[in-house]
Amino acid sequence: MTTLIPTPTFDDVLAAAARIAPYAHATPVLRSRALDAESGASLAFKAEHLQRIGAFKFRGACNAVWSLDDATAARGVVTHSSGNHGAALALAALGRDIPCHVVVPEGAVRAKLAAIEHYGAILHRCAPTIAAREAMCAQVQADTGASAIHPYTDPRVIAGQGTAALELLTAHPDLDALVVPLGGGGLAAGTALVVRALAPRCKLYLAEPEGAADGARSFASGVLDHDFVPETVCDGLRGTLGALNFEILRGNAQVLTADDAQTVAAMRLLWTRTKQLVEPSSAIALAAVRAHRSHFQNRKIGILLSGGNVDLDALPTLFALAPGA
Amino acid sequence: MTTLIPTPTFDDVLAAAARIAPYAHATPVLRSRALDAESGASLAFKAEHLQRIGAFKFRGACNAVWSLDDATAARGVVTHSSGNHGAALALAALGRDIPCHVVVPEGAVRAKLAAIEHYGAILHRCAPTIAAREAMCAQVQADTGASAIHPYTDPRVIAGQGTAALELLTAHPDLDALVVPLGGGGLAAGTALVVRALAPRCKLYLAEPEGAADGARSFASGVLDHDFVPETVCDGLRGTLGALNFEILRGNAQVLTADDAQTVAAMRLLWTRTKQLVEPSSAIALAAVRAHRSHFQNRKIGILLSGGNVDLDALPTLFALAPGA
Numbered sequence: 238m239t240t241l242i243p244t245p246t247f248d249d250v251l252a253a254a255a256r257i258a259p260y261a262h263a264t265p266v267l268r269s270r271a272l273d274a275e276s277g278a279s280l281a282f283k284a285e286h287l288q289r290i291g292a293f294k295f296r297g298a299c300n301a302v303w304s305l306d307d308a309t310a311a312r313g314v315v316t317h318s319s320g321n322h323g324a325a326l327a328l329a330a331l332g333r334d335i336p337c338h339v340v341v342p343e344g345a346v347r348a349k350l351a352a353i354e355h356y357g358a359i360l361h362r363c364a365p366t367i368a369a370r371e372a373m374c375a376q377v378q379a380d381t382g383a384s385a386i387h388p389y390t391d392p393r394v395i396a397g398q399g400t401a402a403l404e405l406l407t408a409h410p411d412l413d414a415l416v417v418p419l420g421g422g423g424l425a426a427g428t429a430l431v432v433r434a435l436a437p438r439c440k441l442y443l444a445e446p447e448g449a450a451d452g453a454r455s456f457a458s459g460v461l462d463h464d465f466v467p468e469t470v471c472d473g474l475r476g477t478l479g480a481l482n483f484e485i486l487r488g489n490a491q492v493l494t495a496d497d498a499q500t501v502a503a504m505r506l507l508w509t510r511t512k513q514l515v516e517p518s519s520a521i522a523l524a525a526v527r528a529h530r531s532h533f534q535n536r537k538i539g540i541l542l543s544g545g546n547v548d549l550d551a552l553p554t555l556f557a558l559a560p561g562a
Numbered sequence: 563m564t565t566l567i568p569t570p571t572f573d574d575v576l577a578a579a580a581r582i583a584p585y586a587h588a589t590p591v592l593r594s595r596a597l598d599a600e601s602g603a604s605l606a607f608k609a610e611h612l613q614r615i616g617a618f619k620f621r622g623a624c625n626a627v628w629s630l631d632d633a634t635a636a637r638g639v640v641t642h643s644s645g646n647h648g649a650a651l652a653l654a655a656l657g658r659d660i661p662c663h664v665v666v667p668e669g670a671v672r673a674k675l676a677a678i679e680h681y682g683a684i685l686h687r688c689a690p691t692i693a694a695r696e697a698m699c700a701q702v703q704a705d706t707g708a709s710a711i712h713p714y715t716d717p718r719v720i721a722g723q724g725t726a727a728l729e730l731l732t733a734h735p736d737l738d739a740l741v742v743p744l745g746g747g748g749l750a751a752g753t754a755l756v757v758r759a760l761a762p763r764c765k766l767y768l769a770e771p772e773g774a775a776d777g778a779r780s781f782a783s784g785v786l787d788h789d790f791v792p793e794t795v796c797d798g799l800r801g802t803l804g805a806l807n808f809e810i811l812r813g814n815a816q817v818l819t820a821d822d823a824q825t826v827a828a829m830r831l832l833w834t835r836t837k838q839l840v841e842p843s844s845a846i847a848l849a850a851v852r853a854h855r856s857h858f859q860n861r862k863i864g865i866l867l868s869g870g871n872v873d874l875d876a877l878p879t880l881f882a883l884a885p886g887a
Contacts, residue, residue, distance in 0.1 A: 286837045348886070505874060512611045512839040512870035545837035549830060550886045553878045561673070561875045 242392060242481055247434035249396035250427060253300040254403055260299050260332050262288050264401070266408055267542075271510040276526055278533045281412065283405040286515050286545025290324045290352075292473075293401050293424055293543050294388075298325035300397030301386045302333050310335050312382035317370040319345040319353070321473065321544060322388035327358035338383055340373045342366075348548070389423030390479035399427025405539050406435045413536040416522040418543050419443035419452045419492060420474035422482025428541070429489045439539075441490040442532070444525035446471045446497065452478045453492040470497045470555055473518030473544060493532075495524035501559040503527060507542075517555065519543045567717060567806055572759035574721035575752065578625040579728055585624050585657050589613050589726070591733055592867075596835040601851055603858045606737065608730040611840050611870025615649045615677075617798075618726050618749055618868050619713075623650035625722030626711045627658050635660050637707035642695040644670040644678065646798065646869060647713035652683035663708055665698045667691075673873070714748030715804035724752025730864050731760045738861040741847040743868050744768035744777045744817060745799035747807025753866070754814045764864075766815040767857070769850035771796045771822065777803045778817040795822045795880055798843030798869060818857075820849035827884040828852060832867075842880065844868045 267282040285293035302314060313336030316326050323339045330337035337358040341350060342365035354360060363373040378385055386394065401424070402415065417428050425443050432441045445452045446469035454462040461483055467475040495503075497517075504520035507513060519542040526533050526540065592607040610618035627639060638661030641651050648664045655662035662683040666675055667690035679685060688698040702708055711719065726749070727740065742753050750768050757766045770777045771794035779787040786808055792800040820828075822842075829845035832838060844867040851858050851865065 291837060508839050508872075508874065512616060514833050514837040514839050547833075549833065549881065552881070556874065556877070 242390070244481065244485065245392040245396040245430060247430050249392065250399035250403055250430050253296070253393070253396040254400045256303045257296055257299040257397060257400060260329070261296055263404055264288055266405060267511060267513065269511050272506065275506070276533065277530065278526065278535065279537045281405070281409050281537070281539050282511070283401055283539060283541045284513065285401055285541060285543050286513060286519060290321060290328055291544055291546045292321040292325065293398055293541070294321040294325035295328060296400050297391070297394035297397035297423055297427070298322060298386065299329040299332070301391055301393040302326070302329040302335070304393045305384060309384055312384070313338060314386050315340070315374055315377045315381070315383040316386050316388065317374050318388045319349055321546060323353045323358070324349070324356060326386055327353050327356035331357045336381070336383065338377045338381065340370050340377065342370060389421030389476065390481050392481070394423050395427045395482070395485070396430070397427065398424040399431045401541060402428040402431040403435070405541070406431060406439070409537070409539060410436060411537060412436065412439050412539040414440040414442060414533065415539040415541070416442045416444055416525055417541045418471070418474055418518055418521050419445040419478070420518070421476035422452070422478045422486060424541065424543060425490065426482040426485040429486050433489060442525065443486070443490050443492045444522045445492050445494050446474055446500065446521060447494045448497065449475050450494050453494055455483055456487065456492050459487070470558065471500060471518040471521055473516065474521070493525040493529045495521050495528045498558045499524040499528050501555050505556070505559060505561065513542070514545045514547060515542045516544050516547045519545065567715070569806065569810065570717040570721040570755060572755050574717065575724035575728055575755050578621070578721040579725045581628045582621055582624040582722060582725060585654070586621055587613055588729055591730060592836060592838065594836050597831065597848070600831070601858065602855065603851065603860065604862045606730070606734050606862070606864050607836070608726055608864060608866045609838065610726055610866060610868050611838060611844060615646060615653055616869055616871045617646040617650065618723055618866070619646040619650035620653060621725050622716070622719035622722035622748055622752070623647060623711065624654040624657070626716055626718040627651070627654040627660070629718045630709060634709055637709070638663060639711050640665070640699055640702045640706070640708040641711050641713065642699050643713045644674055646871060648683070649674070649677045649681060651711055652678050652681035656682050661706070661708065663702045663706065665695050665702065667695060714746030714801065715806050717806070719748050720752045720807070720810070721755070722752065723749045724756045726866060727753040727756040728760070730866070731756060731764070734862070734864060735761060736862055737761065737764050737864040739765040739767060739858065740864040740866070741767045741769055741850055742866045743796070743799055743843055743846050744770040744803070745843070746801035747777070747803045747811060749866065749868060750815065751807040751810040754811050758814060767850065768811070768815050768817045769847045770817050770819050771799055771825065771846060772819045773822065774800050775819050778819055780808055781812065781817050784812070795883065796825060796843040796846055798841065799846070818850040818854045820846050820853045823883045824849040824853050826880050830881070830884060830886065838867070839870045839872060840867045841869050841872045844870065
């Protein structure tokens, strides 16, 4: 059986913006003289680490939850992400007062599970394999009638993630380029829909870890290439680029990679200069700007700071990659 | 020879606000549902870590620099603080295009000196004793005619620091209490001038490290008590309470102490919940609220986040004081 997934459009992003407005924060755009001077560009940082649950993921989850008709919504939603999407979906479901089921593998980080439970989600534990997670998800769907909301290939999620760029480009319509982290491609694809419609002369760059560069390889070869084992400190970017996401992005964006040392150095700069606690998966966008300076000199650049959920106990390991001066 | 130091007034704070407006940021007031729930109070955080140089200190230094008449200003300013006040005075002097001299002890932290030099100040090195620093300061004054600007006993500095509370109480006139870190007392005294004039029913609490509790002892005995060796991670609060500051504060404020473990735990909470990188000397205000809950339950509380200049390389040592759950 094949399910035809509809490709989301810019109109879907506009509808998402109206739908999530009562629940999501319109996050600020931050500036830093020091980072402008250091990078040789004019940088506008969209502060999604200040979004609810500390990441842009709330936008997509919220749009998906509020896109359901009442009867479908009443049966709840389900996902198998134990990261930011799990927390985002739980909080969105709590806002609509419907059940949220999250399938979590044995061994998942306790602090993340506590956050998901804090928002009232029901946890379903399974073995730490993809097969076990999908089987458990299917079981929950069969038992409850809950709607599965995929973290990044769901068109409602993609449209919701696009609302961050919609806010940024509405406030700063003259950006020469926009730099967005690339993982599964939900944020990237949503952003591409907005750039194409609102600012076609603005270049879209996707910042990807060298240790999880399936996107870069897929763009280079023209076909999705998932044959890799991710190894990067950007824990939000270890997922593989989705097919729908790739379809939306190809021809509309360019991938730039940065290694983990560059990413941690950029994170330290952001912490020190802006006092904003962003996670490595956010800092990679600034790392890409610094690693590929020729694309950005004297330009107006939008940078999407995607989240701020840092594991503080892992900082010594992170900082060892890029010690201070 | 005795110099009569004029006690600053609320009018001086108003004048300072007008004087520094072209140079200093009007910092935002931040809220956090999670921290409200955790503390059982309604918390309004004045974000001075987003002030220029990353600390409220720029307000006082800027007011002092722009209070000088042109001829006096042209001869420059001098201080012997190698911390935030040194950087603040350097940036303020740069804004007026006058010389700034900073006397620094051998062995001072290189990163801090680099920041001060970055703003164009002239460094004068001396032996790491108070006598050597004061002698070198006097020498610079004699050689150049520069005006000495003390980090916290100078009435222009006190009036300048008061502008942070002025902004906070103007935006939130109904606060039941205000909590401010206590070190030398520049910020505390400036805040007291504002609270007394604008919100006399608002209680002023001073948060002080247990390991540098000269303020608590001075308030208890009624006389300044400097007989201690500070031992605290709050590096901005190791100075001793100034006489003028004590005079302004006594009868108008109450000291609450917190130990370093409580302060680091509060800092971790602030980082995790608000994604704001505040330093221990800031976090102690929230630590005091959490350590003395009965004063604050169900009240509207203003918390002055004084700065965000954290030494990232010292984090493992800090976090060891209050490990994560």
